[in-house]
Amino acid sequence: MPNSWSLHVHISFQVGIFYEEAYAALSAPPLSQHFDRTWVSHVQLKAAQFYADACYRYSLDLHEKEEIAEEIARLKIGMSALADAKKAAKGVAAQLMDSVNKLESNMKINLERAMKENDRVYLMRVPAAGSLGALPAASLVKPTSLAEVLDASKERLFSSLVPDGSMKALSKYTEMVDNIIRIQAEKLQQASEITRVRLKEMDLPDSILSLEGSITLPVDLKEDVEAVQISGGPAGLESELQQLRDLRRVNQELLVQTEELLQKEANEDAQFRTQFGSRWTRPQSSTLTKNIQDRLNLFAANLKKAADSDSLIERGVKENYPLMSILDKRPIESALPSISRPIMSLDGNEDAIVGALKQSLRQLESLGAQRAGLEDMLKEMKRKDDILPKLMAGVGSHDDLFKKEISKYDSICAEIADNIVAQEQLLLQIQAQNEQFATVFNLEDYKAARERCYKQIAAAVAKYREIKKNINEGLNFYVTLQEAIGKIKQQCSDFIMTRNIQCREMIEDVQRKLAGFNFSSSSHSSMQRNASVLPDQSSPPPPHAQAPYAAAPGVDSRPGYSQPEPRPAYSQPYPPSYGAPPQQPPYGAPAPGQYQQPPHQPPPGHDYGQPAYPGWRGPYYNAHQQQPGPYSQPPYNAPGAYPPHQSNYYRPQ
Template sequence: MDFGRAPIDGMDGPTDRSSMRALTGPVLAVQGKKGTDVDLAKAVKRYVAKNYSESEAAACEEDLQAVQRLRESVVRGKEGNEKARKELEKYHRILKVMETRFPFSDDEEQISTVFFVWKDAFKTKDKTALRNIKAEQAAVLFNLGATISQQAIETDRDSEMGIKLAAKYFQEAAGVFAMVRQTGVAKIPASGKDLSNESSNMLENLMLAQAQECFFVKATVDGKSPGICARLAKQAELFYREAWNNTKQPLLKDRIDAEWLNHVRTKEAMMLAWCLYFLSVSHRAEDDIGKEIARLQAASSALKSARRDAGKKLQASLESALKSLEGTIDRALQIAMKENSMIYLVRVPDPASLDQAQGAPMVKSIQPEELSLPIDFFSGFVPDHCAKSLSIYTDMVDRTIRELTNQVQETSDQVRLKLREFELPELLFSLESAPKGGYTPIPEPLALELDEVGNFGGARGLQKMYAEQKEYRASAMSALSAAESALDKEVEEDNRIRQQYDQHCMFPASNLVDHPLRERISQFKKSLEVALDSDRGIESRLSKNDDMLRSLGAREAASRMPRISTPMVCMEEGDVAKGLQKALVELETLAGERDGLEVKLRELKQKDNLLPKLMSYSGSTDNLFDQEIKKYDPLKEEIRNNAARSKSALDDLVEIFTKFYRIYDISQWKVDCEKAAADMRRDVEYFRELKASLEEGTNFYTSLCKASTALRHQCGEFALSRQLQRDEMVNEIRRRQAQEDANWHGGVEQGWQGRAGAGVPGSGANMLDTQFQGMHVGQVSNPLGSAPQQQMGAPPHRQSPGYAVGSGPNQPQPSAGYAYPAIPPTDFPQESAGYDGGICRNY
C-alpha cells in the first residue's frame, strides 16, 4: 500500500506578495524629535566679529542666514518626507563644517549663548537644552533616521521594486541611528535618553529586523527553498530579539510605548514561527514526520507565548496577521499529528534536541551617501593652507596611532601564542590541588560526541526507549490474544449451533475455515518469540553496562578524565605550581593594561582638535605639529614599558613551566588523558550500537502493532460474518417450522369435521375406513415430506424438519447457499527486512 505523504495545501507558504505581506503584519516607523527655534546666525556672527574681524563676519553673513533658514525649516518639519530628508542631510553636513570652525560650549570666550533645545522623542514632556553642537548633530541624525523609516513604510511593498526600496530605506535608517551612537553624544550629561546608546542600538536593530523581513517576504514569494526561507526568517527573529532586549535596558524602561513593545515582541515570535514552519516543510519533504511535528509544536508554543505577553494590546493589522499565522501552523500540525497517529506511529522528538536554524543576514547598516558629500559652506572662513596643514597633522597622528596599536597587538599575540602552546591556564584546572570546580577538559571532538549522548538523554534515554518498546510489544501481544480469543469464541458458538441444528448446517465448520487467520497469528507469535530473545539480550546489556552508560553524562565524563596528581616526594612542587599561577596572573594584568592603553589612544585622538589653534597660529606649522604630537609621548612610553614587562613575565613563565612539566610528569598525564578519551570513545560507540538496536526494535514493534491490530480486526470481522450467517439459518428454520405447524393443524381439523357431518350412527366409521384406509400421513400433502408414517387418528406429533434448508417440497429456493464467504485478504505492509508471509524481527 502506498503511504506517500502529499504536501499540505498552503504548506509552501503564500504565493503572492500581498497575501504574504498580510501574514507578516505591519512595520514600524519612528517619530522625529520636536525642536525650538534659536538665533544661530546672530550668535555665530558676533563670535566671528569678536575673535577675527568684522570683515570675516560679513563674509559669513550669507551662509549664516542660509543655515538659519534651513534650521527653521528642519525644526518645523512640515515638509514631505522626501524634501525633509534632503534638508536634514544638508543641515547635518553644514553642522559638520561648523564644528571645525565655530566652538559651541559653556565657555564665555566661545559661542555660549546658543542653546539647542529638543524634546524627547519617546517622552515629549522631557526636553534638553545644550550648548554643544554634537547634541544638535545627534538630534538631526535622529530625525533623519525617523524620516527615512517613514519613507520605508510609504513604499508599495506589494511590488517587487517597492519591497526592495523598503529594504534599502530600512538599512539606511539603521545606518543613521548607528551614526547617532558614533557622535558620542551619550557621554554628554543631560543629552536625552532617546539619544543614548541603548536607544540607538534598539532603533538600529529594529530597522535591520524590518529590512531582513522584506528579504524574507521576497524570497518566499519568489519560491525559494524552505531552507533559505527558514534562515532568512531566523535572522529577522534574531534582529527583533536584539531590539526587544534593548527595550528592557534600565535607561529605556517605561519610556517605550506599550504598543511598540508588543509589536516587537510579537514580531520576534512570528518570525521564529515562520522559521520553524519552513523547517517543518523541509522535514515533510524528507518524510521525517517526527521532526515536522516537533517544529510545528515549537512554532505554536512561540506564538502562544507571544500572545500571552501581548494580551489585548495589539493593533488590528498585527492581530490579524498573528491569527492567520496561528491558523496556518495549527492546520499543518493537526494534519501531521493525524497522519502520525494513523500511519507512522513515530516518536516525536523534543524540539530542543533538534538542530537550530542558522540565520542568514542579508542586511547591514548603511550610511546614506549624501551625508559624506562635501558642501560649500563657510569655505572662505578657513584658509586653504589651514585645511592642508590640518590634513598633514592628521596623517601624522594616524601614523603614530597605527604604530602604537601594532606594538600593543604584537605583544598580545606573543603572549597568546605561548599560552596556547603550553595549554595554559587549562593545565592548572586539571591539578588535583585545584580549587573546587577544577576539571580536566575533554577533547573537542569527544566533547561533541558526549553532547550528542546528553541531548538524547544518556542511559535514561535508552531505558525510556526500551520501556516504550516493551509497551509496543505488550500492545502487539494483546492484539494477538484478542484475535485468537475471537476465533476461539467463534468456534465454540459454531459447535453449539451445530449440535442443535446438525442436519441443517450445510456450510463448513469454523475450525475448518479459520486456519489462515490462526496461521497468521502463529507466525506473529513466533516473530514475537524471536524478538523477545533479542529484547532479553538488549535488556541484559543495558543492565550490565548501566554504570558505564551513566558515566557518559557531562559531569561523570569530566570525572573520568585523569587529574594531574601531586608528586609523592618533591620539595618544590608547591612553589612551582604557585609560581606558574602567579606568572599567569601577571600576564593577565598586563593584558588588561594594554586594553586600557588602546582605549586611551582612541580617546586622545578624538579630543585632538587642532583646527582652532591652526586657524589662529601665525608661526611655523612644523613647530606646532611637533609640539602637538608630543601629547602622545606618555602613551608611547607606557606601551614600551608594558611590552618590556610582558616579555620578562613571559620568560619567567617559560622557565617555571619547564619545571612544572617535568615535576608533574605532564607527558604521562597526557598519555593517560588520551587513554581515558579512547575508553570514552569506545563507550560512546557502544551507546550508539545499543541506540541503533533499540531504534530497530522500536521500528519492528510499531510495524507489528499495526499488523496485529489489522489482524485482530479481520478476526473480529470473520466472527461477525459467521454469526450473521448462523442467525440467518436459525431464523429460516424457525420460520418454516411455524409454517409446517400451521399446515398440520389445518389438516387435522378438516378430518374431524368430516366425521361429525355423516349424520348416521355407525356409517361414519365405514366412511372413515373407506376414505383413509391404507393412507399415511406421508401421502397427504405434508410440507415436511420426510416425517415418519403414522395413522391419521394418532395424536399429533411435532418434529424438527429433517431436510437441508431450502430443499423441502413446495418451498422457495434461496438465491445462494450458506457456504462461508472467502476470507478477506490479509494485506500487510512489508515493513521489516525479514518479512516472509508475516511480520518477523531481524536485529
C-alpha cells in the same frame, strides 16, 4: 475624545489648511505659469483628503457620544469635499486615488450606519453645514520668518564652513592617526594571541588547576556529557529497556487475543457445518479471514524479529555498561585523573616551584590587562584629538603642525612596546619554570592518563547515543505496531459480530425448512396406514394406536436425518428454539413459531448477505447467488498502511 483621535483631528485639519494655502498659491500667478496642472490637482486632492479625514475622525468621537445628528452632518461635509476634489483631479497618482477611495468608502459605511440609527432610534434633526463650527487645528512646529533666519546681526552665517585646504589637511592628519592606531592595535592583538598559544602548549594554567583539584573538560566534550546526563544517562537505560519489554508483551497479548477471536469463530462455523451438512451454505471462515490471518502472521514475524533486536540491545547495554558508567559520575570532572604530589621528595621544594609558577602567571595576566588599557587609551586619545581650529588659524606649516600633534601618541606607543618586551621575557621565564614543574610532578604520565580518559568519555558518549537511538526506534516500532494490531482486532470483532448475526438467521431458516419437511412426511404416512387397515364397524373400536408424531427429544423418527449435536456457547445468545430440532405437535397441528412465519423473520429465499450494520459489504453466504470462484472480500481485509515507518528495528542485526 480619546487623545489619539483628538491629536489626529487637529493635525489632519491643519495639514489640510496648509495644502489649501499651497493650492491657492499654485493657482495664482506667477506660480501658475511654472507648475504643471498635475501638481495643482495633486495638491487640491490632498487638501480635500486631509479635510475629509479630520471630519471622519471627528465623527467617530461624535458616535461614541451619541451625537448622531452632528456625526451625519460632518460625514456629509467630508464626503462632499472629496467628491468635488475628485471631479477636478486629473492625472493624479494611482496610490493617492486609492487612498482617497478607501477613505470615502469608510465614511460611506459610517454614514449609512448613523442614518439608520437616527431613523430608528434617535430621530434627531441633522444640522445644516453652515451652522457647524470649524474643526480644531494645531501645528506641530512653530514657523520661523525668513527675515529672522537671514538676520546677520546675531551670528556668523558661515562660521561652520571649512576652507578646502584646511579640510584636505585635516583628512591627511586623520589618516596618519588612524595608521598609528591600527599598527599599535595589531601589535597588541598579536601579543595576546602569542600568549594564548604559548600557554596552551605548556598546558597552563590547566596543570596548576589540576594540582589544586579544579579540573575541566574540553567544552565540546563537556556539552556532550551534559546532554547524556540530562537524558537519564546509562543508569536510565534499564527503565527504557523495561518499557520495551512491556510494550512487546502488550503487543503479543493483543495478537494472541485477536487470533483467539478468529479461531473461536472458525471452530463454531466448522461445528455448524458438520451439524447441518450441505444445508450450511455460507463460506468458510478461513476463506474470509485469509487476508487478516496473513497480516497477523506478518505481525507475529515482526514481533519475533523485534524480540531478537531487543535481545541485542540488552546484551549491548550489559556489555558496554562498564564503559558507559563513567557518564553517570556527577560532576564528570571527578572521573578525570589529577596531578598528585611526589611520594618522596629529596629537597622539598615542590611548593616553591608551584608558587613561583603561579606568580609568573599572575604577572602575565597583569600584562594582558595593561594591553587592554593601552588600547582603550589610544581610542580615547583619537576621539579627543581635534586640530581643526589650529588648521583654520593657518599659522605655520601643516607638516610641522602634524609632527607636533602626532608626537602625542609616542608615549603610548612606547608603553605598548615595553609591554610586549616584558611579555616575551616573562614567557621565557614561565617556560623554564613549567619544565621544572613538569619534571617534579611527572606531567607526562598525567597528560597520557588524561587523554585516555578523554577518549573513554568520548567513546562512552558515542556508544550511549547508539544504544539510545536503537531503544527509541524500538519504542516507536512497538507503539506503531500496537496501533495496527488494535485496528485489526476491532475489524475482527466487527466480523465476528456480523457472522454471529448471520449464523443465527441461517440456523432459524434451516430449522424452518426441516420442520416443514417433517410435517409433510408424517401426514403422508398416516394416510397410507388409514387406507390399508380398516376397522370392523360392528366391533368396538380398539384403542387408537399412537403414531410416532411426537418423537422423544433425543430421538428423531425421520429416516435419513441425524439428531443435531447440542449447541455450544456463543458470544451472541441464540433463541431457545434452535438448541434442538422442533418436536411435532399431535396430529400434525402446526406449532406456533415453527410453521407460521413471523412478520419479523426473513422469508426462505432471504438474502443472508444483507449488511449487518451500515457500511458492511458482505455477503458471507447467499445460496442462490453464490458464484464459483473466490468470495468477495469484506472491507476489513483491505491491507492497512502498516508498517508506517520503514524501520530496520525488527530485522536481524
